[in-house]
Amino acid sequence: MSTTSSKRPFTRRGFIKGASLGVGVPVVGGLLAACSTQSVTPAGGAAVAQPHSDTEPHATAAAAVASYEDMDRMHEEGVKAFVAGVETKGKGNQPLAFTLDGDVKVFELTASEVDWQVAPGIDVKAWAYNGTMPGPEIRITEGDKVRVVVKNELPESTAVHFHGVMLPNSMDGVPFVTQPPIKPGESFTYEFTARNPGSHMYHSHHNSTKQVGKGLLGAFIIEQKDRAKDPAYDLDFTLILNDQNGGFTFNGKGFPATEKFVAKLGQKVRFRYMNEGMMYHPMHLHGLPQLVFARDGWNLPQPYMADTINVGPGERWDVIVECTDPGVWAFHCHVLSHAEGEHGMFGMVTALIVQE
Numbered sequence: 017m018s019t020t021s022s023k024r025p026f027t028r029r030g031f032i033k034g035a036s037l038g039v040g041v042p043v044v045g046g047l048l049a050a051c052s053t054q055s056v057t058p059a060g061g062a063a064v065a066q067p068h069s070d071t072e073p074h075a076t077a078a079a080a081v082a083s084y085e086d087m088d089r090m091h092e093e094g095v096k097a098f099v100a101g102v103e104t105k106g107k108g109n110q111p112l113a114f115t116l117d118g119d120v121k122v123f124e125l126t127a128s129e130v131d132w133q134v135a136p137g138i139d140v141k142a143w144a145y146n147g148t149m150p151g152p153e154i155r156i157t158e159g160d161k162v163r164v165v166v167k168n169e170l171p172e173s174t175a176v177h178f179h180g181v182m183l184p185n186s187m188d189g190v191p192f193v194t195q196p197p198i199k200p201g202e203s204f205t206y207e208f209t210a211r212n213p214g215s216h217m218y219h220s221h222h223n224s225t226k227q228v229g230k231g232l233l234g235a236f237i238i239e240q241k242d243r244a245k246d247p248a249y250d251l252d253f254t255l256i257l258n259d260q261n262g263g264f265t266f267n268g269k270g271f272p273a274t275e276k277f278v279a280k281l282g283q284k285v286r287f288r289y290m291n292e293g294m295m296y297h298p299m300h301l302h303g304l305p306q307l308v309f310a311r312d313g314w315n316l317p318q319p320y321m322a323d324t325i326n327v328g329p330g331e332r333w334d335v336i337v338e339c340t341d342p343g344v345w346a347f348h349c350h351v352l353s354h355a356e357g358e359h360g361m362f363g364m365v366t367a368l369i370v371q372e
């Protein structure tokens with residue numbers, strides 16, 4: 017029985033050469049590069065390296081790519097790098113400051129092409145809002161008047177749709193349906209009052225397979241005016257799930273460059289899952305169950321407990337995790353080919369670290 021592994025350009029010698037450099041960021045980069053056996057071309061973009069996935073059960077039973085010692089070493093190095101912290105250029109999903117025009121909160125977004133580092137060794141050209149993939153987080157409160165001024169510095173037209181947000185039809189951001197496209201060099205101003213609280217998103221709605229795929233997306237969070245309507249929590253984290261530019265990512269980064277979530281024993285943590293990709297991503301947290309209390313920004317009539325929450329494209333799910341047990345809890349997408357292969361963990365993997 018032949019396996020796909022025998023056709024892979026990866027060689028054991030190549031791995032050993034990389035591994036012999038020792039543990040550290042450059043090595044992880046080297047490992048990721050060594051693990052790249054396929055090219056992924058984001059729609060219209062340059063080919064980027066992506067760690068392969070071992071989906072064939074027989075692949076390990078037949079001719080192994082690496083010895084078990086090599087395999088263990090690669091796994092260990094990835095984990096060690098993650099724990100030590102991997103420096104990458106750029107950080108997405110950062111709060112966007114606003115200015116006040118009377119009682120209107122004014123946000124500015126500029127769409128342009130940038131270099132984006134997903135992980136050491138995985139560098140892509142992204143189309144980004146304000147230079148990051150995902151774009152900055154816009155956070156307002158129910159009842160706020162909001163204005164978003166969008167400037168287009170891309171070589172093609174674009175538009176911004178506020179996904180999940182109730183607003184006047186003319187502000188819905190769909191070219192030729194509710195507005196003309198924003199041509200290169202032009203701007204468009206969106207203005208509305210935030211009516212429905214919850215975890216929402218904003219993204220391009222023009223040539224969207226390419227434009228959202230290349231990174232034109234971000235979180236749009238409308239806080240409850242009456243905070244008591246949501247369950248109580250101490251920490252609030254957003255995970256934007258994606259499977260396009262640069263492979264499988266949380267907030268624009270792939271393991272081991274994904275951000276760690278740190279909480280103290282006894283704290284309650286809110287996670288907002290948002291899927292801006294094109295695949296399903298069941299989010300699984302080890303050890304600590306998740307109280308699912310909102311879908312697409314709408315609080316559920318009856319919250320429920322789960323340990324794996326399937327997040328489909330366009331969906332948002334809000335959960336509360338009570339940090340009842342200390343330790344480093346693995347936290348990953350449970351489509352295993354999005355998270356771990358023969359060369360270790362990659363892509364949609366992080367950890368919730370509960371400190372005593």
Ligand SMILES: [Cu+2]
Pocket residue numbers: 264296297298349350351354364
């Ligand atoms: Cu996944």
